[in-house]
Amino acid sequence: MTFTKARSKAAGCAAFAFAALFAGSALADGTVNIYSYRQPDLIKPVLEAFTAETGIETEVLFLDKGLEDRILAEGTNSPADVILTVDIARLTNAKEKGVTQALDDATVNGNLPAEYRDPEGHWFGLTKRARVVYASKDRVTDTALTYADLADPKWKGKICIRSGQHDYNLALFSAAIAHWGPEKTEEWMKGFKANLARKPDGGDRDQAKAIAAGECDIALGNTYYVGLMQTNEKEPEQKEWAAAINVIFPTFEEGGTHVNISGAALAKNSPNRDNGVKLIQFLSSDKAQQIYAEQVFEYPVEPGLEPSDVVKAFGELKADTLPLADIAKNRKAASEMVDRVGIDDGPSS
Known part of the structure; x- marks a missing residue:
């Protein structure tokens, strides 16, 4: 698993350069590219579990700001498959900027309570x-x-x-x-x-x-x-x-x-859409919610799942x-x- 860390830069050539950097992995079978506001170390355990279960490798670009603008600048050439972030405002902002796509998936919808999902399927709460x-x-x-x-x-x-x-x-x-x-x-x-x-x-x-x-x-x-x-x-x-x-x-x-969430969204121009869907399905599962919650001291959104002993x-x-x-x-x-x-x-x- 490769974790690529980067800071947000001005849109334009830099964005397209990054898209070119990931061109090989974006088109390869068995890969999913993640743009994340969450620190790589925080999501590493759950992504490793995903790869162990599915065989699909992950590539992560971490940004502390400007994620949505980066994807907009990359346009249809964007290698982003899945967006990971915190806070309902950032999730809805991604939707409003048009960098996500709707996903109506029975597995995901069955795993996550409706109050933690976008009614139109553009984002999904994973932990709270x-x-x-x-x-x-x-x-x-x-x-x-x-x-x-x-x-x-x-x-x-x-x-x-x-x-x-x-x-x-x-x-x-x-x-x-x-x-x-x-x-x-x-x-x-x-x-x-x-x-x-x-x-x-x-x-x-x-x-x-x-x-x-x-x-x-x-x-x-x-x-x-x-x-x-x-x-x-x-x-x-x-x-x-x-x-x-x-x-x-x-x-x-x-x-x-009052609770807020960390969540995921399927990127609008996901080149590895099937793998992106598989990742969101996995992240919504009981197993992943508990790994994720244990690592970052949050609560699973699925009723009945236990938080860590520290949080309890x-x-x-x-x-x-x-x-x-x-x-x-x-x-x-x-x-x-x-x-x-x-x-x-x-x-x-």
Whole structure:
């Protein structure tokens, strides 16, 4: 298996040069080419299992941005067969930019619940992560919260978050709009902003670090970052950040905890379409979901499949059943609301 790492570059000649580089493998039998926003090391175990089971080799191009534009620039010459990414916004963006194709496959549809699939078959959720509250073990006694509670004045000056415009927060705010409607969500967001301890900054792990440092008491973060911090041997200080927090699964009234997904899509001009379909079928299987979830500390989307022991220790996840396609529809409204309320300006503006 060959893993090719690259950074996104300007469209045009560079894109076609890459297409030429993969020309041999793109036309060969027994190969599937993957364009991925997910780090190669994270997907390596599940791709190795796919090759062991099917004999089909994989080629991976990793990009940290510009994946959709790369495929557009390559056009009909694109070697991409399958797109792997995280977040419902990125999956729907790939669909909206026209770089995916519909797949109506009985195996895939049977493996994945409808709420984690595009109704038109352009993307498929493979694993899920919850948007939860990181709470200080020393300073927070609450063991249960709702998302609405985050606007309660009792938390004034005690909440940390990354940018409100980040995809993970926009997905949560989009879910709030779907549950509450725009007016109630905007009132909630104003209260939430007033409770911030500082201007939004950093990533999810930085919020845990801030809690450990006493800069805030609670924060929003994804579940899988806790597992990554707890098991980080290269940067052991992250274990200390994880040890400083408890995970609380907030819920929407008459709903569950907001979840987002990692997912796959079949590229529009897939030259190895049959192999691409086989890969998506495999990724949707119970076996692959568990390998994938174990590696990245996420939850399988298939009901009844168990997460890793590390993830189980966080507590019970009762995932919201709101279809992700419905959440994605509110993304533009959520982004505009974040700017209107001034979330990223911090609490005092």
